[in-house]
Amino acid sequence: MQAREIDVPATAPTDPRPRPASRGAFSLRDRLALLAVCLAALMSGLEISSVPVVLPILEHTLQGSFQGMQWIMNGYTIACTTVLMATGTLADRYGRKRVFLCAIVLFGASSLLCGLAWSTPLLIAARVLQGASGGAMLICLVAVLSHQFDQPGARARAFGAWGIIFGIGLGFGPLIGGLIVAVSSWRWVFWVHVFVAVLTWALAMSSVRESRDPHAGRLDVAGTVTLSLAVLGLAYFVTQGADAGFDSVPALAALAASAISLVAFLAAETRAAHPMFDFTVFRVRNFSGALLGSAGMNFSFWPMVIYLPIYFQGALGQDAATAGASLLAYTLPTLVFPPLGERLALRYRPGIVIPAGLFTIGLGFALMRIGSVTPWLTVLPGCLVAGAGLGLTNTPVTNTSTGSVSSARAGMASGMDMSARMISLSVNIAMMGFLLVAGVATHLRTALPALPGGEVVQALASRIASGDARELAVVSTGLPPATLAAIARDAITHGFGWITLYGALAVWLLALASYLTMRGAGAGK
Structure with a gap:
């Protein structure tokens, strides 16, 4: 993304009317x-x-x-x-x-x-x-x-x-x-x-x-199309491969298309006169570390916003309103902690605060995993800790990604940061969904060994993961409805444990990578 895509050049506005002088109050x-x-x-x-x-x-x-x-x-x-x-x-x-x-x-x-x-x-x-x-x-x-x-x-x-x-x-x-x-x-x-x-x-x-820029560059169509196809293909491979099989023709075709599109994107950006992504900024260690922070938040925190309501409703039996209220423990700390994260970044530098914030998110996920199988604890303390970690991380990541490069490239850096967030979010929505269904299917095979194998269990796991356990009664005759309902709840809890473990490990690895990348980096390096 070119710098002028966000940064506003010093050109005269098309609106000819004079602006009021700044007196500390808005017109x-x-x-x-x-x-x-x-x-x-x-x-x-x-x-x-x-x-x-x-x-x-x-x-x-x-x-x-x-x-x-x-x-x-x-x-x-x-x-x-x-x-x-x-x-x-x-x-x-x-x-x-x-x-x-x-x-x-x-x-x-x-x-x-x-x-x-x-x-x-x-x-x-x-x-x-x-x-x-x-x-x-x-x-x-x-x-x-x-x-x-x-x-x-x-x-x-x-x-x-x-x-x-x-x-x-x-x-x-x-x-x-x-x-x-x-x-x-x-x-x-x-x-x-x-x-x-x-x-x-x-x-x-x-x-x-x-306002407009009379020197605006041409739209990078090749870069836009190839990167979009790469992300779409990878998300399709993870999402649909769980059903059709990762070795099936459609899944392998999607993976191949994604890989080819990624190679085409890299080729297009290195040859373009005005590329959306200037890969030379990765030499700036603070920028690269901040980008790893962006990916870390979307490997863990934001995809879980989708799957926490499934846990609240499917495993705990909450209705939509109650699940929304429970989710506040996860989201509200993201509003409270950003000022603290910004102050800590100024005092201790982003190379310390960003990895620490990511580590805190992972700690919250670990607590959610423990709380999901510990009735007296519940997942809410883990939700609070994860939300606090996101709040500590988000502002330093945004400020560092744009502040560690020259002002002429700040817009491009901001675009790369936002793209990293959305790409990692898309892929990990699919990845967490795959793990949830796989965890549910594993529990069903253990709790109900008489179930037909293969595609039947996979289909049942998908239905239960989405909150519908009715088909379990159809294929599991001989057990009372209350027992089947308990098995379905336990299966969702088991799958939830898989995705919380994945989220914790993934964000901890990215926290380590971010720390090592920014270690010893000075301002703008």
């Missing part, structure tokens, strides 16, 4: 623009964290599979990854306000389509559109804020407000999604964004100043 127009940006951030945060709570309900209502539920989330993240690399260039060329307004319209329309969907494939398609528009909004609102608030003090306050509102959307999304389902329908989890989008568009239309 009315700037306040309305900030409100529009904050509402867009709120929609993005809510959509990321509110949908996982309703996935078990969607699986039952839409008669979908567990893999379909994974693609409801992965369709969003992969589409978001795709547009992150292209939106900045388009906004520079055609106008940041114009692209921002188009993204808002598309987000509202796709949210409407999500609520109207009557099947899993239709919902996945609508989620792809929603992810594309959501990613475009995120990139555009950064550029809008940078241009609208050109004074350092005002810009810092504006970005601070945006960050708080985005965090609120992420933190309270599970509770809001659960409450909406409790009082209405799952469709309103999506439809609520339609009304917010209309208000956001009206505010942005009247208040956001237009």
Whole structure:
């Protein structure tokens, strides 16, 4: 991603009206623009964290599979990854306000389509559109804020407000999604964004100043397409390979396509005149260490947002509203601890704080694994510790990834950081889903040795992992329903133990890699 995709060049705005001088207070127009940006951030945060709570309900209502539920989330993240690399260039060329307004319209329309969907494939398609528009909004609102608030003090306050509102959307999304389902329908989890989008568009239309870069580079189509295909192929291989078999023709074809696309992406970026990814920045040790931190958070914390509600509802028997409230123990610490993480990074340097934050996330996962099989402990203490670790890590990662390179490449560095997050998130949504089903299947084979093997157990495990244990009674005659229900709950707990162990080990390995990468690195090195 080129630097100008986020950094706003010092060119005259297309809006000829003079701006008021900065006196420590925003003008009315700037306040309305900030409100529009904050509402867009709120929609993005809510959509990321509110949908996982309703996935078990969607699986039952839409008669979908567990893999379909994974693609409801992965369709969003992969589409978001795709547009992150292209939106900045388009906004520079055609106008940041114009692209921002188009993204808002598309987000509202796709949210409407999500609520109207009557099947899993239709919902996945609508989620792809929603992810594309959501990613475009995120990139555009950064550029809008940078241009609208050109004074350092005002810009810092504006970005601070945006960050708080985005965090609120992420933190309270599970509770809001659960409450909406409790009082209405799952469709309103999506439809609520339609009304917010209309208000956001009206505010942005009247208040956001237009700007563009007359020297904007060409869109890197080759890089965008090849990287997107590489991520899609790998996610498909992990998600579908669990059912069809990792040695099946479709799975191997997806893996081969992913590998070829990755090679093509590397070739395209090394030969492009204006590449999205400048691989020379990996020589900056602080940047590389921070990027490992971005991957670590999305190898562990954020994919678990999808699978914790499955555990709360499938293993503990909570309804959607209660599961959303329980998930607050996981998400709310991410709002409380970022200021502490920033202060610690200033005092002890990011090379210490980022690995320590990642280690704390892993410690939380280990506590969740212990708590899931220890009735007096429960998983909530582990949720709190993992959330605190995310809060300690996120701000230092963002500041270090952009601050360790020159200002001319800060936009490109920010794009690489965001892409690393989304790519690792997409892959690990699939990986954790595979491990959950595998853990459930292993427990079923142990608890019910008379079950037919192979595909039957795998299908049962997928149904149970998505909260539907009814088919277990069909193939397991002779056992009372209460016993079968207990077996299903224990199976989900067993699978949950597998993914918490994976999350802990993965984030600890990345914490070590981040520490070794940044060890001895000075500022900007």
